[in-house]
Amino acid sequence: MKSELENKKCVPCELGTNPLNHSDIMVFSDILSDGWEVINDVKIEKKFKFKDFKEALEFTNKVGALAEEEGHHPDIQLSWGKVVISLTTHKIHGLSENDFIMAVKIDKL
Template identity: 40%
Template sequence: MNIELKNQGPIAISKDDECLDKNACRPLLDQLSDRWSINEENRLNAVFLFKNFVSALGFLNQVGEKAEAHQHHPDCLISWGRLEVSLWTHDLGGLHLADFSLAAQIDELWNTLKQ
């Protein structure tokens, strides 16, 4: 699979799709910022740090808008100055190209915020 994530838009998920295996995930993960990792539950996770709660909440709202556009919704945990984002395809019980595509879009949001 030779896919450039930054050029991907929303990706449809079919119940007939299969989860990506570790070999397929590695080159996709390598295209994301270093904050992303795959945990033991086979979920794509990232932590974003902020100077206060309001900034974290503002970024969460932007992530929510992007998630709606992708029709793919992460689990998010917000606390003071911190937002944790967890992506996986619930219907498939694992990782799909759509998870990596949305993670790349979230990275773009972060990069825009930090400029």
């Protein structure tokens, strides 16, 4: 299933689309790499550590380029040696398959 997500492209959600339910979120979260945390069934988040600010910034720029490619944009916190990525689908106020697609692709960076 992980490789299926790697090969998918994010598709814009339409207004009125329901966010994933708890059971579906648990299925998707089981295929994510270690470090991703489900928060209140509304977002997923992971902290990435780096040796310095420059490496953290380079990673942030790669995530930004991926987000533009996919048309699905995470919230990113950048600080010295650390990047925190939060994914949610704002349009539906919860998690969608797109969030998990992005998480898998971010881990590949």
